[in-house]
Amino acid sequence: MIELVEKFCSAFEDELNSSEYLDSELCSFPNGSCEATSQMLALYLQSGGIADVVYTKNETEQLKVGSIHYWVVVENKVIIDLTAHQFDEFKGTHVCSVDSEFHSLFRQLSTSVPNKESLWRPFTCDSNIKFFERVMVRLERA
Structure with missing residues (x-):
């Protein structure tokens, strides 16, 4: 799974850097990009054979920026958060x-299966x- 995440990150970043147009959600990556990025990663992991993968919407009032x-979330065991580094409070990978510890500052509002x-x-x-x-084309060529 880690290998899939790393491949996705590389293709995603390459596409961010080479796109002529980015949606408002992605143009300030990682800021404000967490929903679209999580949806895309979950779709990719699902297509890579990871069966129990969802993306979650979460809320907090304990951070300086954003609520x-x-x-x-994979198999209710692993969190993959490609945009956590937008928060000063986040330390880690x-x-x-x-x-x-960082993610425990949030309460889960919803869980969605990627589509x-x-x-x-x-x-x-x-x-x-x-x-x-x-991004998927890039991944297929990699």
Whole structure:
């Protein structure tokens, strides 16, 4: 699983750096990018054969910035949070156990099974879907 996450990170960053257009969620990565990034990572892990993968919506009032944050949970054991480094309070790596000190500052609001349609947004429509498809092409070529 770690290898899949590292491959995804590399392709994702390459696409961020080379895209002519980025949706408002992704243009300030990692800030404000946690939902779309978590949805894409969960989709990729699912396509890679990881069966028990979800992305979660979480809330806190204990941080200086932001109250809602998303991340991926695998088998109710592992958190993968590719945007946690946007928070000053976060210390560690993007893969950690579910009892992570930073993530325990949040309470879970919802859990969602990944699906491509979840990337659709009212104002930017399918730009996140197209971005994800380009990331997947990069991964296939890697």
